[in-house]
Each structure stands twice: as structure tokens, then as C-alpha cells.
Amino acid sequence: MSAEKAVSSDGGAQSRAQEYWKANLKIILSFLVVWFVVSYGCGILFIDQLNTIPFFGFKLGFWFAQQGSIFVFVGLIVAYAIRMNKLDEEFDVHE
Amino acid sequence: MDLQTLTYLFVGGSFALYIGIAIYMRAGSTKEFYIAGGGVHPLANGMATAADWMSAASFISLAGIISFMGSDGTGYLMGWTGGYVLLALLLAPYLRKFGKFTVPDFVGDRYYSSTARIVAVICVIFISFTYVAGQMRGVGIVFSRFLEVDVNTGVVIGMAVVFFYAVLGGMKGITYTQVAQYCVLIFAFTVPAVFLTYQITGHVLPQTGLGATLDSGQSVLATLDGLVTDLGFKEYTEGRKSTIDMFFITAALMCGTAGLPHVIVRFFTVPKVKDARTSAGWALLFIAILYTAVPAVAAMGRVNLINTVNGADGTGTSYTEMPAWFKNWENSGLIGWNDVNGDGKVQYANGKAFTGKGKPVFDGDNRGPNGERAVTNANTEAKPIGKAPFANEVYVDRDIMVLANPEIANLPNWVIALVAAGGVAAALSTAAGLLLVISTAVSHDLLKKTFAPNISEKQELLAARGAAVVAITIAGLFGIYPPGFVAQVVAFAFGLAAASFFPVILMGIFYKRMNKEGAIAGMSVGLAFTFSYIVYFKFIAPGDNNADHWLLGVSPEGIGTLGMIFNFVVALVVSSVTPPPPAEIQQIVEDIRVPRGAGTAHAH
Structure with missing residues (x-):
């Protein structure tokens, strides 16, 4: 398959693909932690505590819930795309 | 010019544009009809996805929901945007690499089972139809409010336009009309929002205006909190819903968004895996322009x-x-x-x-x-x-x-006409995307892949167009004779998608050992549980629909999350006691995890 072809030059095709996948999973996990913290953490679970902090005319929890989390979501997807493009080249699996 | 003439001009002009694009971009092959030939630029696909996604509900109703629910409406804002993170990180790149035409294609092939494929087709058709009915009604309502024609006439006009570009253009036509529709709808939403913000706060951007301080020395939100509590409401910035319910509702909307077939399929149209990732970023950016302006419009x-x-x-x-x-x-x-x-x-x-x-x-x-x-x-x-x-x-x-804002703020007539064109664009773009998914499910998944594998490419294309005609007719009838349950069910399409597709696709990519027994059992349990819970509280015992009777305090809006958890658990348990998937299936999973060699999507 193409995965093997892509990395066959260094011999350990299967293990290179495994390594690439592991690196990818690590990245996904760390991004999802941020995703969870800003939305479920700041916007839902700890909203009452954060609401005691004023933030540019907002209560901080309310800001996270209605605007902040959305900004972070956009940033996360863009950062993931950039990070993965790099990883693809590192492992020579890019198109 | 008077409002009536301006509105006809704006709406008519936008229709002419959509139809023009459809004629120019008409589909000549099944590949063009299903996935626009697979060569859509990620930026264009981002815009098309945004228009596909933002329906009449986002454009017309969302600001009002937030406005009257305050902090409790938050789940919609986070849920309907946060799902794109899941889509971009967990699903879109791998489904693109898999390189087929539809979501049931993936389910059927990955789980080597036509039963799984058919269950998936049923989910697709059910989810899409409940959703599309609301759109046609939305078109009719905009027409009747702004052009003073009968709601039903409005629905028929909307049907005729969608008919033209969806049947003729297929995915190729729809993609580029959606790009145009995105431009119309975002302009139509932003202009009144900016005017409103400027009048009240002196800020130009709604996003910063919401945090502005008024002449009284108080911020907009503090003023609003004061106003509403003096009128016997709860504070605007404080929630009333329980934390667990908010959590479950938000999760159901997020996972549902990531599992909606008409959104997923948009990522099959880009040339590379890399483009699928980039495209998701563009899509959410375009969506966020509207979604971050919504809280400002709501509060002001x-x-x-x-x-x-x-x-x-x-x-x-x-x-x-x-x-x-x-x-x-x-x-x-x-x-x-x-x-x-x-x-x-x-x-x-x-x-x-x-x-x-x-x-x-x-x-x-x-x-x-x-x-x-x-x-x-x-x-x-x-x-x-x-x-x-x-x-x-x-x-x-x-x-x-949203509908009356321009009038309340004394904006010129052309802004009001623009809002009408924007509402119609939002409803039509979503309707077209859904209708295409339905017609593809019939011609490709049911006919070509299951019941009539020997039909030729030409016949399949004809079947796709025929199915689109039937789907539009049914959707139109739903719009003209809205069954009482449609409006209530639309919101639950998300719960059903979260409880069925999201776990099955996720495990298909990330868990090689998942087999067909596990997937089918999980999907069936998740779907049946969520469906029964909703039907029970919405139709059988609506009087009991309150926190005292809910399971774990979770409302029907959020129950899809629990259905999703059941799906995961059942699938994992069943797969552990049944044989692993065949070696070639495990090889497919290995293969979709690596970007190289995607090529464009192919039928076989």
C-alpha cells in the first residue's frame, strides 16, 4: 500500500508508519485538551467561578462561553493544519 | 425605491446568480454530481461548507434564541462551532484519504457489511429529511414576510430554484452556488449587526462592541443584566440550566455537528488530505464571523x-x-x-x-x-x-x-431587502446540501452499491437526478404541510447524528480492532436509545418533560451524548467477544492514517 511505499527506503516501513501515527495521536490529544478546557472547562464547568472576574466589559466565564471559545476553536484548527503539514514532511508521507 | 421593489430586486438578482452558476457548472458525470469532481479549492470549500452549515436557524433564529435565553443559549454557540474541531482533527482528513463518495460508503466498506451500509443509509435519510423540512418552511416564511406572498407560494418558488441548481448541477453546481450564497448571507448578517453596534456603542465590530461601555458608564452586558432583573427575568449573563444538562447539550451538538453527513461529504470534494485540514479551518473561520457577531446582536x-x-x-x-x-x-x-x-x-x-x-x-x-x-x-x-x-x-x-433589527434601528430600506436575500440564501444553501446527500444515498448507496450493482454510470447519474427530484418534492410538501413534529425534531437531528455516526466513524479510524458486529450493535443501541428518549418526552409524555423525570437530569436536547456513550460501550464490548475484522480491512485502516496516495475519490 502507499503507506509502505512512502517509507520503504529506510527499511522499517511498518514501524515508521506506526511512529507517524503515534506522533499524530499525541498532537491530536494535546489539541483536544485545549479544546476541552476552553469550552467545557471555562464555558460550562467553571463558568460561575470565572464569572467573578471582569474582562473588558464581560464576565470572563460568559466571554469564554459566547466568544472566547469560538476564537480558540478557529486557532486550534489552523494550528493543527500547520503542525500536521510539518509532521507529514518529517515522516515523508506528504502528498 | 420602495422596500417591496428593492426586496424583489435583491432576492431576484441573487436567484439569477445561483441559476447562472448552476448552468455554467452543471455536472456531467457521477463523480461531478457526487463530489464536484474532487477538485474544489480548500478556500472555496470552506465558504461552501459555511453556507451548507449555516441554515435558516443560524441566520434567522440563533440571535433570538441567545437573546431570550442569555447564558443558557451558550450551548448552541459552542456546540455548533466546537464540532468543527472534532471534524478537523478526528474525521475529515481520514475520510478524505479513504476517498469514496458518501458516509454510508465508509461505514459499509470499513465494516465489510451491507447491513451496516443500509443502517447508515437509513440514518442519513432520516437525519437529512427532518433537517430539510425546516429549511423549506424557512424559505416560505421569508418570502411571506418580506414579499407578502403566500407562505406556500414561497415554498414552491424555493423548490423551483433548488430544483434547478441541485438537479442540474449536482455537487459541482451546489458548491459554487454555496460560495455565492455564503457571500450574500454573511454580508446580509454583518451589515445590520455593524449598524446596530455602532448606534448603541460607537464600536464598529460587533465582537468588541459587546464588551463596550455605554454613556451611563456601565458595560452593555451589565446594563442588560440590570434591565432584565428589574423586569423579573434572571440575569442575562447567568445560567439557569444545570451544569450537567449544559454539558450534555453542548456535547450532543458538537459531536452531532461532526457527524452530520451533509457536512462530512463537503470534505470529499477537495484534492488532498492536507486540503481537508485547511478547508476545515477556513470553514470555521467563515462560520465564526457570523457566530461571534450573534451574541452582540442578541444582547443589543x-x-x-x-x-x-x-x-x-x-x-x-x-x-x-x-x-x-x-x-x-x-x-x-x-x-x-x-x-x-x-x-x-x-x-x-x-x-x-x-x-x-x-x-x-x-x-x-x-x-x-x-x-x-x-x-x-x-x-x-x-x-x-x-x-x-x-x-x-x-x-x-x-x-x-434578526428580521426586525434593521427596522428597529431605522436602517435604510436596502438593508432590510438584504436581510431577506440573506435569509433565503441561508435556507436554500442548506436545503441543497441536504437534498444532494439524500439523492446520493439513494442512487449510490442503495442502487449502485446494494441492489443494482450492474447499472451503468449514465443510469446512475439519471437515478441520482431522479432521486433529487423526488427528494425536493417531498421536502416541499413538508414545507407546505408542516407536520407538527418537524420543528421539534430538527434540533434532535444532532442528537441522532451524535449517537449514530460520530462513534462509528471515529472507531473505524482510531480502533483497528473494531468489527462489524460491534459497529452495528453500537449504532443500533445508540440510535434506538436516543430516538426512544426523545419520542417519549416530546410526544408520549410531554407533561413529564422536566428535570424531575429526566435520566440523570439530562434533557432530550442533550440525550444524544448519553446515546453516544452507550454506542461506544456496546460496540467495544460486542467487538471484544466477536472475531476481529479481516486482514484487508485492517490494512485499509492503516492506509487511511497516512496522507500520501490519496488521489481523488473513486467509485470502486
Whole structure:
């Protein structure tokens, strides 16, 4: 398959693909932690505590819930795309 | 030019544009019909996805929902955007690499089973139809409000336009009309939002305007909190829903968004895996432009409404002195007034001014003593609630916040006409995307892949077009004769998608050992549980639909999350006691995890 072809030059095709996948999973996990913290953490679970902090005319929890989390979501997807493009080249699996 | 002419001009002009694009971009092969030939630029696909995604509900209703729910409406904002993170990180790149035409294609091939494929097709058709019915109704409503034609005539006109570009253009036509529709709808939403923000706060950007300080020295949100608590409502920035319910609702909307077939399929149209990732970023950016402006429109619209209705001294405004927009929208039935205390003044506060569901039932064209529309269900027992100085006397439909904003803010006629064109664009773009998914499910998944594998490419294309015609007709009929349950069910399409597709696709990519037994069992349990819970609380025992009777305190809106958890658990347990998937399937999973060699999507 193409995965093997892509990395066959260094011999350990299967293990290179495994390594690439592991690196990818690590990245996904760390991004999802941020995703969870800003939305479920700041916007839902700890909203009452954060609401005691004023933030540019907002209560901080309310800001996270209605605007902040959305900004972070956009940033996360863009950062993931950039990070993965790099990883693809590192492992020579890019198109 | 008068409003009527301008509206015809704007809406008609946008229709001409869509049809022109469709003729130019018509599909010649199944590949073009299903995935636009697979060569769509990620930026264009991002715009198309945004238009595909933002429906009449996002454009017309969302700001109103937030406006009247305050902090409790937050789940919609986070849920309908956060799902794209899941889509971009967990699903889109791998499904693109898999390189087929549809979501049932993936389910059927990955789980080597036509049973799984057929279960998936049923889910696709069910989810898409409930969703599309609301869109056609939305088109009809915009037409009737702004162009004063009958709702049904509006639905038929909408059907004709969608018919033209979806049947002729397929995915290729739809993609580029959606790009145009995105431009129309975002312009139509942003212009009034900017005007409104500028008038109230002096800021140009709605996003920063929401945090602005008013002349009184208080921020917009603090002012609003003060206004609503004085009228007997809870603070705007504080929630009333339980934390667990908010958590489950948000999760159901997020995972549902990531699992909606008409959104997923958009990522099959880009050339590379890399493009699928980039494209998701563009899509969410384009969506976020609207979604971050919504909270501003919601809060400022509410301030405007309260100040206009209750007047500067907060004692109410006499009906005869109410601005024209109040009476116009009363005529279209979105506003109703019941003079509870008989002082001839309109007063807005917490509470029900009308009996039953709180909506006015108008007594034909009869008028009351002040010239207001007479109703048959006035709540004569209405009492002031909390700190409110008077009982509530008005019903205000949530859609007012977007539809009437330009009039409330005294904006020029062309802005009002623009909002009409934007509403129609939002509804049509979503309807077209859904109809395409339905027609593909029939011609590709049911015919070509299951029941009639020997049909030729030409016949398949013909079948796809035929299925689109049938789907549009059914959707139109739903729009003309809306079954009572449609409006209620639309919101639950997300719960069903979260409980069925999201886990099955996720495990298909990330868990090589998942087999067909596990997937089918998981999907069936998740779907059956979620469906029964919703049906029970919405139709069988609507009287019990409150936190005391809910399982773990989770409302039907959030139950899809629990259904999803059941799906995962059942699938994992069943797969652990049944044989692993064949070696070639495990090889497919290995293969989709690596970007290289994607090529464009192919049929076999």
C-alpha cells in the first residue's frame, strides 16, 4: 500500500508508519485538551467561578462561553493544519 | 425605491446568480454530481461548507434564541462551532484519504457489511429529511414576510430554484452556488449587526462592541443584566440550566455537528488530505464571523427592544405611539399585545401574556380598543413576576431579533431587502446540501452499491437526478404541510447524528480492532436509545418533560451524548467477544492514517 511505499527506503516501513501515527495521536490529544478546557472547562464547568472576574466589559466565564471559545476553536484548527503539514514532511508521507 | 421593489430586486438578482452558476457548472458525470469532481479549492470549500452549515436557524433564529435565553443559549454557540474541531482533527482528513463518495460508503466498506451500509443509509435519510423540512418552511416564511406572498407560494418558488441548481448541477453546481450564497448571507448578517453596534456603542465590530461601555458608564452586558432583573427575568449573563444538562447539550451538538453527513461529504470534494485540514479551518473561520457577531446582536437587540417597548421612563409606551415596526410585525403574527392592566400602554416583562404556550391566537382580522389585533387567548390573570413593576403584556417571537433589527434601528430600506436575500440564501444553501446527500444515498448507496450493482454510470447519474427530484418534492410538501413534529425534531437531528455516526466513524479510524458486529450493535443501541428518549418526552409524555423525570437530569436536547456513550460501550464490548475484522480491512485502516496516495475519490 502507499503507506509502505512512502517509507520503504529506510527499511522499517511498518514501524515508521506506526511512529507517524503515534506522533499524530499525541498532537491530536494535546489539541483536544485545549479544546476541552476552553469550552467545557471555562464555558460550562467553571463558568460561575470565572464569572467573578471582569474582562473588558464581560464576565470572563460568559466571554469564554459566547466568544472566547469560538476564537480558540478557529486557532486550534489552523494550528493543527500547520503542525500536521510539518509532521507529514518529517515522516515523508506528504502528498 | 420602495422596500417591496428593492426586496424583489435583491432576492431576484441573487436567484439569477445561483441559476447562472448552476448552468455554467452543471455536472456531467457521477463523480461531478457526487463530489464536484474532487477538485474544489480548500478556500472555496470552506465558504461552501459555511453556507451548507449555516441554515435558516443560524441566520434567522440563533440571535433570538441567545437573546431570550442569555447564558443558557451558550450551548448552541459552542456546540455548533466546537464540532468543527472534532471534524478537523478526528474525521475529515481520514475520510478524505479513504476517498469514496458518501458516509454510508465508509461505514459499509470499513465494516465489510451491507447491513451496516443500509443502517447508515437509513440514518442519513432520516437525519437529512427532518433537517430539510425546516429549511423549506424557512424559505416560505421569508418570502411571506418580506414579499407578502403566500407562505406556500414561497415554498414552491424555493423548490423551483433548488430544483434547478441541485438537479442540474449536482455537487459541482451546489458548491459554487454555496460560495455565492455564503457571500450574500454573511454580508446580509454583518451589515445590520455593524449598524446596530455602532448606534448603541460607537464600536464598529460587533465582537468588541459587546464588551463596550455605554454613556451611563456601565458595560452593555451589565446594563442588560440590570434591565432584565428589574423586569423579573434572571440575569442575562447567568445560567439557569444545570451544569450537567449544559454539558450534555453542548456535547450532543458538537459531536452531532461532526457527524452530520451533509457536512462530512463537503470534505470529499477537495484534492488532498492536507486540503481537508485547511478547508476545515477556513470553514470555521467563515462560520465564526457570523457566530461571534450573534451574541452582540442578541444582547443589543434585547436592550433595544426593552427600551423601545417600556420607554425611557420604564413605564411602557402607549400603543398608538409604538413605532411602525411593532405594528408591522404584529400584522405578520410575530408580535402580540394583551393590555392586561387596561392602561393602553405596552409593557414588557417576564411572564406569559397569553394562555397555553404563551403565543397569541389571533381573532382573525378583528381589532381591539386601541387598534391592536384582537386575540382569543388573553391571559387576564397575568401578574408581575419578581421585581417587575407590571405584568408582561407582549409576546415577541425570537425571530424578530434578526428580521426586525434593521427596522428597529431605522436602517435604510436596502438593508432590510438584504436581510431577506440573506435569509433565503441561508435556507436554500442548506436545503441543497441536504437534498444532494439524500439523492446520493439513494442512487449510490442503495442502487449502485446494494441492489443494482450492474447499472451503468449514465443510469446512475439519471437515478441520482431522479432521486433529487423526488427528494425536493417531498421536502416541499413538508414545507407546505408542516407536520407538527418537524420543528421539534430538527434540533434532535444532532442528537441522532451524535449517537449514530460520530462513534462509528471515529472507531473505524482510531480502533483497528473494531468489527462489524460491534459497529452495528453500537449504532443500533445508540440510535434506538436516543430516538426512544426523545419520542417519549416530546410526544408520549410531554407533561413529564422536566428535570424531575429526566435520566440523570439530562434533557432530550442533550440525550444524544448519553446515546453516544452507550454506542461506544456496546460496540467495544460486542467487538471484544466477536472475531476481529479481516486482514484487508485492517490494512485499509492503516492506509487511511497516512496522507500520501490519496488521489481523488473513486467509485470502486
